[in-house]
Amino acid sequence: MNPDSPSTSTPEQWLSEHGDALYRHAYFRLRDRMAAEDMVQETLLAAMKGRERFAGRSSERTWLIGILNNKVVDYLRKQVREQSLDQGDLGDDELEGLLFEADGHWRKPPSAWGDPDAAFEQKVFWEALSRCLEELPARQAQAFSLCEMDGVGGAEAGKVLGVSTTNIWVILHRARLRLKECLEMNWLGQRA
Numbered sequence: 481m482n483p484d485s486p487s488t489s490t491p492e493q494w495l496s497e498h499g500d501a502l503y504r505h506a507y508f509r510l511r512d513r514m515a516a517e518d519m520v521q522e523t524l525l526a527a528m529k530g531r532e533r534f535a536g537r538s539s540e541r542t543w544l545i546g547i548l549n550n551k552v553v554d555y556l557r558k559q560v561r562e563q564s565l566d567q568g569d570l571g572d573d574e575l576e577g578l579l580f581e582a583d584g585h586w587r588k589p590p591s592a593w594g595d596p597d598a599a600f601e602q603k604v605f606w607e608a609l610s611r612c613l614e615e616l617p618a619r620q621a622q623a624f625s626l627c628e629m630d631g632v633g634g635a636e637a638g639k640v641l642g643v644s645t646t647n648i649w650v651i652l653h654r655a656r657l658r659l660k661e662c663l664e665m666n667w668l669g670q671r672a
Contacts, residue, residue: 489540491524491527491528494524494527494540494544495524497540497541498540498541498544499520501541501545502519502520502523502544502545502548503516503517503520505545505548506519506520506548506551506552508610508613508625508629509552509622509625509629509630510552510555510556511613511614511618511621515555518555519548519551519552519555520548522551523544523547523548523551524544526547526551527543527544527547530547549630552630553626553630553632553640556622556626556640556641557639557640557642560640560641560642561642590660590664604667605667608662608663608666608667609659609663609667611662611666612658612659612662612663612666612667613625613659615658615662616655616658616659619641619643619651620651620652620654620655620658621655622640622641623637623641623648623651623652623655624652624655624656624659626640626641627648627652628652634648634649634652635648
């Protein structure tokens with residue numbers, strides 16, 4: 481494709497070629513089928529309106545996923561404005577008490593993860609991570625997805641979720657603890 485020309489594909493072609501990937505991407509971050517479908521529709525509409533800005537320096541899928549990521553962040557911002565704080569974060573002190581000694585050392589050291597780069601690529605890992613993310617309180621899952629998967633900085637994630645930057649780091653810490661425990665039981669346990 482000529483880097484200076486807009487996309488020549490039609491929205492129907494985008495949906496046919498990239499719709500499933502866009503939906504999976506949105507669902508993985510939002511964990512809500514209807515919201516994921518809405519985000520895909522909004523992405524395609526935005527792409528159709530802004531197709532002349534597509535310069536061809538990336539693939540169409542990368543361009544569409546970039547638009548989708550922005551739509552997901554906007555959706556999460558709107559959700560925060562409309563809902564009160566999630567009460568699912570309660571009980572984390574008990575969780576930390578089970579995992580750590582009073583001096584901050586692990587009660588039981590983490591299991592060996594092997595080669596994280598190779599394991600990260602495995603489909604089984606992604607399935608286990610997806611299941612574990614579904615078990616997290618919504619705010620923790622959103623913070624983890626924004627910061628660790630979408631690469632959004634702590635300050636921006638705090639704005640998106642309507643919490644302070646300090647609170648984002650606390651939420652991320654709690655999410656990582658829960659994910660670690662879940663992955664050890666549901667993924668590393670299967671590999672041993």
